Amino acid sequence: MYNIEKPELKETRQGFADALVELGKELPELVVLGGDVTGSVKTNLFRDAYPDRFISVGIAEQDMIGTAAGLALAGKIPVASTYGEFATGRPFDQIRQSVAYAEMNVKICASHCGITVGPDGATHQSFEDVGIMRILPNMTVLTPCDYNETYNAVKTAIKSKGPFYVRFYREKSPNFTDIKKEFKIGKADTLIEGNDVTLLASGLLVWEAIVASEMLKKDGVSARVVNVNTIKPIDKETIIKCAQETDLIITCEDHQWQCGLFGAVAEVVSLYHPVKMDYIAIDDTFGESGIIFSELMSKYKIDRTAIYNKVKSHLKK
């Protein structure tokens, strides 16, 4: 079903930019804020199409969030976009007070998330962004897994009311979801059925989980793969069902293990249907530079091999 050998490769950030340009036509109130990284996050495409609706705020992420809140008060739909680390870490208090608490219709769209920004190193590798966004009341957190899903997630976020955080990446990655499938907030997608173990994955790790599931199949292990594309509100129903049907749940994410997907899933599992859980994630550490990002994913044990090994180690016990 999936072209494991030669998947189409596309940038998720391009999905974000294409959705913006598209929606710009039908939504005159859509405005975009730029923080001197517009080429990187590709908001330059929106700027070139709708120069009057693009606002450059310079390198000033706190001001960008505050300005976005003001624009929302004025009836606009502001999209604030920069790298994941600077979109969430730097202006956290502004997001908390002026966006989440105030229930402002602000869309924070973060590119360059996770370890795949490779060579830039630890300062630019955001491993905590999902955690600090999902603990905020009123915030919706979307973690699409490929170009198509990012395109659809951004469209849904912009057309829905309230504060959103949408997370995506710089690098090209496999594009495998259905472009025609509307993004449903809070509805996890079961991509591969299975009953020995459930792999609940988000973002770039969804593809790694799919490949790992194929590897496990060859060993007679049936690994279910679920794309958890909304971290908040988390899909309790699907998670509880997985806990009931498989004795082992392993979450897969390119984020610190404590506060992201694993944390969100563990909260549901421990409350409603405790089963054995484990994680594939950044293990309470900062990253480092590396030119080839697959080498970093391997070193930090967040790739298909790591998932495969983790499942095997549990099934041996």
Place this chain on the structure above:
Amino acid sequence: MSTNPLLNTPEELDEMSRQIRRDIINMLAISQTGHSGGPLGMADIFTAMYFNKLNIDNTDLDKEDRDYFFLSIGHIAPVWYATLARRGFMEIDELKTLRKINGRLQGHPASPKGHGAPGVEIASGSLGQGLSIAVGMAIGLRMDGRKNHVYCINGDGELQEGQIWEAVMTAAHHNVDNLTMIVDRNHCQIDNRTENVLKLEPLPDKFIAFGWNVLEMDGHNMQDILDTIEKAKAFKGKPTVIIAETFMGKGVSFMEDNYKWHGVPPSVEQALVALSELAPTKYGDFHEIKEKAEA
């Protein structure tokens, strides 16, 4: 490792800064990732600092009265690494490891306490944070009656971060005069020229209004650099900022004054052209570019 000697004349310093520019080109050509423009533009100032002005000796970093140097714009790390290597903080060969996995030359500098390079005090890369740290260090040193001087390099685009101006006020309020801030005024940032992205002018007036002593210098004139840094250190009673007029990509004709070179490396072919514009020096290269870049 031993320390390489200080250089006294502007001519000697110019030759070293040309070598550092060659090193930057070679590093970027090898790794094929990293920033070209800022590092080339700051080569003269880094050379003047490490080979003449700074009281820093890599063989004795615990020395009571040594100076402290902060780079708030972590993305120009290549010029820092090349300068540190030429001064003797690390083997020159280590420059081949820029941005590579398991190495110390992180894309944005990390301190040796983490996994970073010798000579780095604290990580940078998230813009706008360095000046606060430098002010804190300067106040701390002064509390202990120590005579060290603290330097902080900031970008001009970086001045758009609000935290910079918070630190500017703190330094003025506390009369932090054992501190020199040097602004790399190359008029360029990522998206465009600074005045098109978010206006900074009138920049000197802003610092004056915030209570600072303001000096301006030509960041590519060695004698002016040496004199202005000396003047800044001698000034007492207020913090001093040096606004250094520079050109992004200085020394390489096709990069000069072009913001598009902010964050990209030269291809191997472009690197060969760049090197042909920067005459070889008596110090010699750490690497010779072949037709194709090494992995």
